[in-house]
Amino acid sequence: MELALRVGELMLAGGESAESVERAVMGFGRAFGMPVRSEVNVTLSAISVSYLPGHGKPPVTGERTIRRRVADFTRLVEVDRLTAEAVAGRLTIEEASERLRKIIADPGPYPWWAHAPALAVLAGAGAVLVGGGALSALAAFAATLLGDRAAARLGSRGVSEFLQTAVAACIAATLAALLVWLDVDVAAGAVIIGVVIALIPGRALVASMQDGIAGDYVTGSIRLIEALFIIAAILSGVGFTIYVAARLGVPISLEHLPLARLAERSSILAAGVISAAFAVHVIAPPAWVAPAALGGMVSWTIFTWLLRGDVAAAAAALVATLVVGLFMTALARYRGVPPVVAVVPCVAPLMPGTLMYRGLLEVTTDHTETGLVTLVEAVSTALALGAGVILGGEFLRVIRPVRVTAAKVIARRRRR
Secondary structure: OOHHHHHHHHHHHOOHHHHHHHHHHHHHHEEEEEOOEEEEOOOOOOOEEEEEOOEEEEOOEEEEEEEOOOOHHHHHHHHHHHHHHHHHOOOHHHHHHHHHHHHHHHHOOHHHHHHHHHHHHHHHHHHHHHOOOOOHHHHHHHHHHHHHHHHHHHHHHOOOOHHHHHHHHHHHHHHHHHHHHHHOOOHHHHHHHHHHHHHHHHHHHHHHHHHHHHHHHHHHHHHHEEEEEEHHHHHHHHHHHHHHHOOOOOOOOOOOOOOOOOOHHHHHHHHHEEEEEEEEOOOHHHHHHHHHHHHHHHHHHHHHHHOOOOHHHHHHHHHHHHHHHHHHHHHHHOOOOOHHHHHHHHHHHHHOOHHHHHHHHHOOOOHHHHHHHHHHHHHHHHHHHHHHHHHHHHHHHHHHOOOOOOOHHHHHHHHH
């Protein structure tokens, strides 16, 4: 029970859905003799396993609380493989315990100098994605790196994630406003949009949709609320800076606002860089960085092609992620890794940074009603991304379901 809870804690902290965590905990525990009638309960912040023997015997219950959730897809893959080997009967409980200890102690596949600036690289590519040049990309890189370090310092002092994100967004918008005030020849809007794309919690949005579609409404709702609060923090930081800058006379307006409407060669390459950088940021296995880049380019091409056909942004995002989610989930199942590892980085280029920035500008320039509609469209697009990814996997599950039943686990254990 203790090992099973530890397995579930690592998977949930790494971004896996509640359904997958519950299935892994049950399979792992029963592989080593945990009673079939044990109950597993998974929420966003805790995992519990309980067994009621009956006949007046006292119940046995264990629980672990997830206090810190950090994306580590490499660790997620290793824990998933450990669980699969345990269920298949290829490990003793001592071997499983030792493997789990090594997985926890593993520092990861990327050195600090490659992992630390990954989010900043993503922002720089995001600036190029919406028409910014080299200077815009450099400014977005610097702003995100500075904001990320500031957020990390605040986090080490116990400041909430909401305020961390708001400060990071505020720093990026301040730099962009400063460039406009100094009359530097740079697309300030592209700088802000690149940073917003980097900060939007894509992993949380996908996980919330996955939990909701799977029927885990409580966990899915909590994840969604968490993601929406982070989006609100981004909007607060950027909106506050834009409002103050406009009142101080900085010429920030809706004119020459960068728009991501064409699938040009530079934007397609930028989409690939965004997905690859996101894969490094969430510590995906190195072998999955290239597939993530390819998936990001495909999703962006489909998305912009649909936009050219006057399809709404939310609908275009849904279709693009549906296609990519279907094929990347199939590839993940073929390679024996959790689908979230293959799918989530591919949707990073589609994060609605442009819509969010446009909505904020409209609100702060006395176009409140139009701005609110644009912000609602931005949130709808973000939710469509999560839904499209999961629906692609659900369609594949209908064609070829994957199930490990308790009866099979018990039968394997008895044969041993």
